[in-house]
Amino acid sequence: MAVVFSMSLHSFTLLIYTGLLCLFTVDGLLGKGFGDHLDWKTYSEGLKEAQSSHKPVMLIIHKSWCGACKALKPKFAQSKEIEELSKKFVMINVEDEEEPQDTKFQLDGSYIPRIFILDSSGRVQKDIYNKKGNPSYKYYYGSTPGIVDSMKEALENMIDGVRIGDEL
Numbered sequence: 001m002a003v004v005f006s007m008s009l010h011s012f013t014l015l016i017y018t019g020l021l022c023l024f025t026v027d028g029l030l031g032k033g034f035g036d037h038l039d040w041k042t043y044s045e046g047l048k049e050a051q052s053s054h055k056p057v058m059l060i061i062h063k064s065w066c067g068a069c070k071a072l073k074p075k076f077a078q079s080k081e082i083e084e085l086s087k088k089f090v091m092i093n094v095e096d097e098e099e100p101q102d103t104k105f106q107l108d109g110s111y112i113p114r115i116f117i118l119d120s121s122g123r124v125q126k127d128i129y130n131k132k133g134n135p136s137y138k139y140y141y142g143s144t145p146g147i148v149d150s151m152k153e154a155l156e157n158m159i160d161g162v163r164i165g166d167e168l
Contacts, residue, residue, distance in 0.1 A: 032095050033070070034060060035077035038086050043100055046092035050120045054160035057118035058151065059092045061099050068142060069113045079144045085151040107139065114139040115147060117154045120161025128153050 030040035041049055043059075050057045062069035076082060094100065104124050105116060116139055117128040129138035130146040141147050157164055 030093065031077075032062075032064075032093055033073035033077065034093055035083070037077075038083065038091055040091050040093050043092055043094055043098065046090045047122050050090040050118070050122065050161060053090065054120050054162070055088060055090050056120060056125075056154045056158050056161045057092055057116075057122070058086070058089045058154075059094070059105070059116045059118060060113060061094055061105060061116075062113040064096055066112050068140075072113055072142060075144050076147070079148070081148045082144060082151070085148065085155070088155055089151065108137060111137055111140055113141070115141050115150070117150060119158065119163055125154060125157075125163065128157070 030036070030042070031038065032040075034040075046057060046059075049055075062072075099105075105114065107124070107126060115130075117125045119125060128150050130141050131149065132146045133140055133142070141150075
């Protein structure tokens, strides 16, 4: 009887541990170093949520091997301003082969990382880009101040995730 109980307890403990590991792994996969505490969505899930919630989208496109992406991750994850602003966005984070192959995300090249603001219908807001950055790579952000500025600009120019003037 003691052996059966001991094995049951061991099996139960292993089951709980495995379940928790899977839970944390799934959450960790969505953050991909950009902040597991943020409410990240997959690309398709995020577009659906944007339509139903009427929130704008922030889309980050990056690669696991990219040095500039790796350098941006901790800055992004630690930014309290981004954390607060992210609550007003649907946050989408795609890496490697998850990158959408749509040409609308290659407006001025396919460099990485690229960060786009989309309206709640999934349209890229071409005029919301890193105004402090290199004009040849408008959607590249190497630090958080430009990201914060773009997020604020999107919120100032949109109502219910729709560009002011486009809502009619």
